Amino acid sequence: FHCCVSVSLRFSMADRREQRVCIKFCFKHGKTAAETHQMLKQAFGENSLGQTQTYNWYKRFKNGRTSTDDDRSGRPSTGTTPENVAKVRDLILQDRRLTIQDLCNTLGLSYGTCQRILSEELITSWIGAKFVPRLLQNEPKQHRLEVCRELEQQLQEDPNFLSKVVPGDESWVYGYDPQSKQQSSQWKSPSSPRPKKSSISQEQR
Incomplete structure (x- = not known):
């Protein structure tokens, strides 16, 4: 029997x-x-x-897990101790794209323990980056600001200035395969802004 x-x-x-x-x-x-x-x-x-x-x-x-093994048959669970919470927090702050399985492999904790720490202790959520047309760096931002100030100055000197302006725009972009929404996902706390990702890698004007 x-x-x-x-x-x-x-x-x-x-x-x-x-x-x-x-x-x-x-x-x-x-x-x-x-x-x-x-x-x-x-x-x-x-x-x-x-x-x-x-x-x-x-x-x-x-959420990124790769192993199909049951948590109970693998490494022992050490619980959501303050030390483990601090370790998970430090790793997430260093790289917000770490998956739960990455944390398990690095810290030697069970999947369930890491998941509880992230959701209950750190109150984080796994969210994809919001796609925007482009992300401007400091130099392009400063250039646009200077152009706007010059236009404002000319408008003050000549009220009919805008009637002489012919608007136009041209962009040259490099073709590439952007990361998917899942690939660009990362951990986000309730107080942090949603991450953004440009849909254009490089541009020339």
């Missing part, structure tokens, strides 16, 4: 890991969490993971 239970348990653990691999596969191929859950039910029947488990694992892979 003990042998049968042991074999059954090993098969159960292997079956769950296989389903986690399937969830990761579906996420990589653009399936939604709901579609993934339905596919698991069709493939594994009564032995499929529940909806909550499926959605939780789908969210983990979406």
